[in-house]
Amino acid sequence: xxxxxxxxxxxxxxxxxxxxxxxxxxxxxxxxxxxxxxxxxxxxxxxxxxxxxxxxxxxxxxxxxxxxxxxxxxxxxxxxxxxxxxxxxxxxxxxxxxxxxxxxxxxxxxxxxxxxxxxxxxxxxxxxxxxxxxxxxxxxxxxxxxxxxxxxxxxxxxxxxxxxxxxxxxxxxxxxxxxxxxxxxxxxxxxxxxxxxxxxxxxxxxxxxxxxxxxxxxxxxxxx
Numbered sequence: 731x732x733x734x735x736x737x738x739x740x741x742x743x744x745x746x747x748x749x750x751x752x753x754x755x756x757x758x759x760x761x762x763x764x765x766x767x768x769x770x771x772x773x774x775x776x777x778x779x780x781x782x783x784x785x786x787x788x789x790x791x792x793x794x795x796x797x798x799x800x801x802x803x804x805x806x807x808x809x810x811x812x813x814x815x816x817x818x819x820x821x822x823x824x825x826x827x828x829x830x831x832x833x834x835x836x837x838x839x840x841x842x843x844x845x846x847x848x849x850x851x852x853x854x855x856x857x858x859x860x861x862x863x864x865x866x867x868x869x870x871x872x873x874x875x876x877x878x879x880x881x882x883x884x885x886x887x888x889x890x891x892x893x894x895x896x897x898x899x900x901x902x903x904x905x906x907x908x909x910x911x912x913x914x915x916x917x918x919x920x921x922x923x924x925x926x927x928x929x930x931x932x933x934x935x936x937x938x939x940x941x942x943x944x945x946x947x948x949x950x951x952x953x954x
Contacts, residue, residue, distance in 0.1 A: 732941060734766055736948035739796070741934055744771040748803045748810075755785055759792045769837075770794050773802030774814050774821050782814070782821065786831050798837040798862055799825075819856045826857045835859040837888070846875040854879045860886035862934065865907060867891075869925045877929055886931035893919065893937040893944055901938060920951055 733740075740761055744754035751757075758768035770789055772782065786797055799818050804810050814821070818838050825836060837860040842850050854861065854876060861880065866872060866889050880887045894908050902908045914922070926933045937944035 731764070732945050733948070734764075736945060736952055737935075738932075739767045739769050741798075742768045742770050744773045744800065745776070745802070755788050755794075758789065758794050762792050762794065768794055769796040769798060771798045771800055773800055774816065774818060775802035775804070775812055776814070778813050779816075779821065779824055783825060783828065783831075786825060786834060790831055790834060794834070796835045796837065796860070798839070798860075800839055819853060819858075823857055837862055837886075839864070840876075840887075843872050843876055846873050846879065850876060851879065854885065855883055858885065860888055860931070862888045863890060865890050865892055867909075868922065869929050872929070887929070888932035888934055889926065889930055890934045890936070891926070893935060893940075893947065895937060895940040895943045897940040897943070898938050916947060916950060919947055920954060923951055924954075 742754045742757045742761065743751070745751055754770050754772065758770040761768040772785055774782065777785065782799075789797060799822055801818060804812070822836055822838060825831065836858055838853055838856065838858040840850070840853060840861040840863045843863045843866070850873075863872065872887075872889070877887065892902060892907050894902050894913055896913065899908065899913060903910070923933065935944060935948075
């Protein structure tokens with residue numbers, strides 16, 4: 731709720747890294763009840779096509795407008811069953827063929843954003859409405875050809891960015907989310923956000939263990 735007036739939407743992961751959390755549809759519904767706008771994630775690996783479509787039907791009932799399809803990680807210590815090993819593009823095409831959910835925007839992850847390979851091109855030219863990159867550290871990391879291809883196909887490009895602070899830098903470094911413990915200043919963050927704004931449709935921000943810093947940063951960004 732602290733961030734509700736400074737962000738547009740909230741991403742709702744679906745059992746990230748294979749760790750069991752509350753169902754993403756349930757959390758998305760909770761956010762809607764709080765007057766917030768969710769982007770619901772949906773792990774394909776855990777559900778057959780019927781179950782996937784059922785989840786999206788449920789999302790539609792509560793006016794959840796955006797769903798990101800992800801493959802889904804399996805925890806190494808548990809031997810869990812894989813229910814769906816289909817390519818994400820094929821799953822998305824199956825869902826897009828249903829007229830009942832045409833008004834829901836469906837997205838796909840974009841893990842390879844530095845090179846415009848055939849696989850990347852296939853994904854960008856799929857029927858997805860938007861694409862979400864894994865963590866980037868600057869706009870220069872994203873291949874210019876990918877940005878142009880996304881624009882050419884009238885899609886949206888969203889990027890994930892982690893804000894490092896004194897409170898979370900050790901945790902982020904431990905998990906490989908930052909390369910060193912050097913922190914950016916407020917002004918450096920604001921300048922970087924402006925760089926992103928010229929190329930992206932959305933910047934997905936995360937500041938683990940330090941939501942207050944992110945709030946102060948976004949307050950200043952909104953007032954710039």
